[in-house]
Amino acid sequence: MAEISSDVIRGYNDIIIxxxxxxxxxxxxxxxxxxxxxxxxxxxxKETTLYSAFTRMEKNGFIESFVDEDMAGGKxxxxxxxxxxxxxxxxxxxxxWKLTKEVIEKFIADEGALI
Amino acid sequence: MAEISSDVIRGYNDIIIxxxxxxxxxxxxxxxxxxxxxxxxxxxxKETTLYSAFTRMEKNGFIESFVDEDMAGGKxxxxxxxxxxxxxxxxxxxxxWKLTKEVIEKFIADEGALI
DNA sequence: TGTCGTACTATGTCTGTCGTAGTAACTATA
DNA sequence: TATAGTTACTACGACAGACATAGTACGACA
Numbered sequence: 258m259a260e261i262s263s264d265v266i267r268g269y270n271d272i273i274i275x276x277x278x279x280x281x282x283x284x285x286x287x288x289x290x291x292x293x294x295x296x297x298x299x300x301x302x303k304e305t306t307l308y309s310a311f312t313r314m315e316k317n318g319f320i321e322s323f324v325d326e327d328m329a330g331g332k333x334x335x336x337x338x339x340x341x342x343x344x345x346x347x348x349x350x351x352x353x354w355k356l357t358k359e360v361i362e363k364f365i366a367d368e369g370a371l372i
Numbered sequence: 373m374a375e376i377s378s379d380v381i382r383g384y385n386d387i388i389i390x391x392x393x394x395x396x397x398x399x400x401x402x403x404x405x406x407x408x409x410x411x412x413x414x415x416x417x418k419e420t421t422l423y424s425a426f427t428r429m430e431k432n433g434f435i436e437s438f439v440d441e442d443m444a445g446g447k448x449x450x451x452x453x454x455x456x457x458x459x460x461x462x463x464x465x466x467x468x469w470k471l472t473k474e475v476i477e478k479f480i481a482d483e484g485a486l487i
Numbered sequence: 488t489g490t491c492g493t494a495c496t497a498t499g500t501c502t503g504t505c506g507t508a509g510t511a512a513c514t515a516t517a
Numbered sequence: 518t519a520t521a522g523t524t525a526c527t528a529c530g531a532c533a534g535a536c537a538t539a540g541t542a543c544g545a546c547a
Contacts, residue, residue: 259470259478261475262383263470263503263504263505264382264467264504264533264534265383265384265468265469265472266472266504267379267382267383267502267503267534268377268380268382268503269380269476270503272476272479272503273479274478276479276480276481277479279481284525284526285525285526286523286524286525286526293449295478296475296477296478299458299471299474299475300475303504303505303506304525304526305504305505305507305527305528306503306504306505306508308525308527309503309504309505309524310503310504313468313502313503325446332511332513332524332525332527333513333525334524334526335525335526341497342406347481349405351481351535352382353377353380354476354480356376356414357376357380358382358473359382359414360376360414360415361387361388361410361469363392363410363411364387364388364391364392364410365387365469366391366394366462366466378534378535378536379503379535381535382503382534382535383534384534387533399494399495400495401492401493401494401495401496412516414491417535418535418537419495419535419536420496420535420537421535421536422498422537424493424534424535425534425535426538428534447493447494447542447543447544448494448495449493449494449495450494450495463509477523
């Protein structure tokens with residue numbers, strides 16, 4: 258199965274992660290599984306990429322973290338919730354995506370033209 | 373007018389440049405103008421990005437350069453032509469694009485869902 | 488004479504992604 | 518009871534494509 262290279266995805270992890278936070282807070286491991294299943298195994302985000310995206314986006318004010326201390330066994334889990342700025346960032350990124358898509362498609366040759 | 377940021381485009385300059393070399397050799401300045409006009413001013417590639425892409429893609433065997441020494445005024449111009457490997461690279465990148473598009477669209481919310 | 492367009496080259500920086508490694512608790516299986 | 522697997526991260530360093538800034542040099546045109 259063909260895989261999507263990292264370079265292609267660069268800059269789109271934001272959209273992907275924020276989408277999964279639109280309706281309710283979530284945490285790293287769950288988001289990673291959701292990306293995998295929603296993309297039907299076509300995109301498997303690297304752990305380091307995901308967690309560094311969290312750090313970056315929190316610094317930018319797009320998400321906020323809170324820790325669930327009361328899990329069984331004393332384990333901790335860090336949740337992230339979308340801020341209003343994050344929602345706006347998501348909207349803007351989606352607009353950008355539409356534009357990008359239009360532009361790139363102008364540089365895709367017809368099947369036949371490729372011999 | 374909204375502009376496309378570099379991160380969005382990252383990894384797609386290859387497709388864009390190679391597309392413009394599919395039918396005939398060309399050179400930096402012309403390609404840059406063609407990108408601008410074909411995208412209707414929505415994407416203006418940076419000179420340094422373009423020329424470093426040439427260097428990289430020549431190193432990878434996707435394109436070959438030759439110099440036109442006989443221009444009026446003794447000026448030189450470096451042309452690039454697509455190799456067979458470059459054509460294959462272009463094909464592969466287009467396939468990857470289709471996959472990427474499908475995946476990313478799964479993470480784009482409906483207009484209405486965004487309040 | 489000076490500005491604009493053409494056609495690049497050089498050098499260094501930034502940043503999102505990735506590779507590698509490690510920690511630590513719980514859970515199912517043999 | 519041992520051990521492999523899953524969950525849930527953190528730390529650190531490296532890579533590479535894109536970018537900022539600057540400079541070179543020729544021709545055309547006013």
